[in-house]
Structure formats: C-alpha cells, structure tokens
Amino acid sequence: MSQSEVIRGGPPRPADEAMLSVRALAKTYNAGQRTERVAIADVSFDVAVGEFVCVVGPSGCGKTTLLRCLSGLLSPTSGEVRFEGTPLQAVPDRLSVVFQDYSRSLFPWLSVNRNVAVPLKVAGVEKRQREARIREVLQAVGLGDVGRSYPWQLSGGMQQRVAIARALAQKPDMLLMDEPFASVDAQTRFDLEDLILRVRRELGITVVLVTHDIDEAVYLADRVVVLGRAPSRVKEIVDVPLEHPRTQLGTRSSDAFGRLRRHLMELVTTA
C-alpha cells in the first residue's frame, strides 16, 4: 500500500500501522420501525499501534454503542471497523475489553485466581503456564497476595485491577476500556489512571478508552476523539502533546493541560 494514498476519501483501506481503523461507522436501532433510533451517525478514526486514544462525548451520545461496535459485540448498520487490517466479524482474539462495572463483569463465584484463569483456560493454556501467567499479571496491576480471595472481598479499586489483570492475561495487542474508572472514588481513580499508563508503557499495548471525563481523557491520551450529541459524529480529533511520563500533580497543573481541557470542554458543551 502506498503511503501517498489518501485514506479518508478513497477506498476504505487503513494505513499499515493502524491497529484499529473505523470508517463511516453508523448504527441504527430498530431500523424501519416506529422506534427507530440512530445511535451513531458517522464515526471515523484510526488508532495507531501503541497509541492511547480516548473517546469523549456528552452523556448519552452513544459511547457504549460505539464501544460495542468497536469490540465486535455489535455489528454496525453501515461502515466498517478493521482490527489489525481485518474487518471485524466477531470479537478479535488479540483484543481485550474492560467493562465499566467490575461487579458486573467479574465472576463472583470464582476466586481472583480463577477469574484471571478463565481466558487462559479458554485459550487452552496448560496449568503450570497458567499459574505463572496469573502471578505475572496480578503483579503487573499491583495486586500481591489476593489470588485466593473472592472479588467481593476486595475494595472497588482492587476489583477493577483484577478486571484489568484478567484482560491482560492473554497478552492482547489492544485494550478497549468502557469508562473503567467511573465507579471508584477519586483517589483510587488517580491510582488506576497511573496504573493503566504504566501498564501501557511496560507492555507496549494499544489502548482505546471511552469516557465522559474530559480531564481523564486529556491526562491519559495521545489523541482524543470528541463526539457530539447523539447521534454520534466525530466533532474533532485533538492531539495531546503532553510529555510522558505524566504525573497527576505536574501534568494536571500545567498550562498545556489547562488549554487542552478548555478546548475539549468547549467542544463537548457546545451542541
């Protein structure tokens, strides 16, 4: 594929280095019926390998629908999502999803170890390797000796760490996260944000994170995709040239952070 080829107008071919490429994605529920509702009107963006992209938009703008389309859980009405160059049919093997509410996605009847083991078992990883990998990922998310506990015996922040560990177990190329820090308190939220930045740096993983929190998006992302009110359209894709490693105090109090924050705020609040 030639580098000069124009992606946007031309045939839907992603650039070589794109991990995820979304082209003219649209989703209409109950098409043709009286209850017809357009959730996503027209969304296109690319995510490069190793990039951290946040998608922000006002509440009810169809973020969850978008996430389900990006993960392959939901097929779009029109348009296309390509993951590592292949159009999505189902959920790709090399993609992991972290859902918003850990209490609804972790299995309360399994211990932490067994929760993390599930995707490894599905992949047919043998027992000894499995145990080693479980220890590895639990350590990577800063959880030491909780393997034998049940999720509900842990704090909210720790539970979301377990969910992240489980998502990382299979060494995915990309992590798709749906407001992963929405149901924890502010301090835990900062910890988890730093955790995900560190995991991303250490594992070289690509991350797409959907959130309604503008500060969080600016703090985490290399680029922010801003959606307008429902039905979703891309309003602007904003580069975040803040330097790494980022720190909660330093980065958030910098002028550049403030300017980006203000710009995004204007985009999100103006209809």
Added chain:
Amino acid sequence: MTRIWRLWFFALVLVLWWVLSAGSRSTFFPPLQKIVTQLYELWIVGDARRELWSSLGNFAIGYPAAGLLGIGIGALLWKFHRVGHAVSPVLYFVYVIPTAAMLPAIIAVMGIGSPMKIAVIVLAAIWPTLLNTLDGMRGIDPVMLDTAKVMHMSAVRTVRTVVLPGAMPQIMAGLRNSLQISVIMMVVSELVASRSGIGFFILEAQQRFAITEMWTGIIVLAVVGSALTFLFIAVERVVLAWYLGARAVEQKG
C-alpha cells in the same frame, strides 16, 4: 451453642406433650411414651422399615429426576428463547393443574407400582426448579454474557462457567421447593391405590384403628422431611458459599 439454644421451644413442646399425654386414655391421643416405644419396635427394628425404604426409594429416583429435568428443560427454554416463548403458555397451563387431580389419569396409564409414584413425584416437583432455572438464567446480567463473548467462550463453556453459576441462587431456591413437593407427593402417591410406603402405612393403620401406629408413621414422616431439609441446607451452604458471602458483604457495606 446458640444453635442448640434455638431448639428450646421444640424441646419444650416435646416435654409438654410427654407430660400431658402421660396418663391419656383417649383413643386418638395415646401417651407419647407408647408412641415412641411402638415407633422403635416398628420402624427401627421391625417390619415397617420396608415401608420406609420403599418410600425413600421412590423419592431417591423421583426428586433427582425432577431436579435434573427441571434444570435441563429450563436451560433449553432459555437457550432457544423463540421456542421458549411458544412453549411457555403450554407449560404454565400444565403447571396450574394440581398433580393430585391428575393422579387418577396417571394410575390408569401406569398402574399402581413404583413407576407411577415416581412419575407423580417428577410431574409435581419439576415445576419450581424449571421455572426458577428459566428465571435465573434470564436474569443474568448482559455484561456477564458480553464478558463471556469477549473471552471467546464456547456455548457449552458459557453455560458451565457463567450461566449455571450465575443462576445458581435461584436454581437452589427452586430445588428446595421441589424437595418439599417431592416429599408431599411421595406420600400422596402412597395414599391412593397403593400397597407400600409410609403413606400406605399411615392410611392402613388408621383404617384398622391402630391409632398409635398411625402416629408413629406421621412422626417418621416428619423426621424424614426434616432430615432431608437439613441435608439440603448443608449442601446449599457449600454450593452457594460465594453468594452468601457476597450478600453479607453487601449488607454490611
């Protein structure tokens, strides 16, 4: 200790019964001491053991069959929900027929042996488990099922790892109801045109005015019912340990 303490009222009733009935000359309420002596002679060392085993045998086949069929059919109706929606009205229609009312029909078709009694137990006891399984599976959080899909679980693994455990609290509640109904139907099936079982023993004793013997049968039945319920609760504590734990945490927080 507290558990033993909780039995004080039960003990009190027994003592009162023992003392108040001690000198009784009533035909219908013989002294408890006499009942206990006969109970020992008949049910512990005597011939009535045969009736006990006969009843328990039917129960031991009927109840597990009802439970497994209930869970199995419930799961199939959940999985194939289009079929489920078509079948549901018929199910509810059959469900509201008291099984006792179908006894004559069942006896006409199957005779009066064990197969008839087992069929009666299954037919009556299947419903709570079946409907609770269906309900429990329908109530599973869609995020859980998305999680299973994201992990590329096969259909069988999804049922084993997510759907069955997720619906287990309700399935166990259903199984507990089914247990009670099984015990009831075990006796009812023996009261009509039967030659064996605890129910038959009670009815037969009453008909030949062996009132003390009749009481022993009723007491044995109560003991069997309680023992089965306690056994079930013990199993439930193990199977639903995670659920009881999580609920306790929720209530505290």
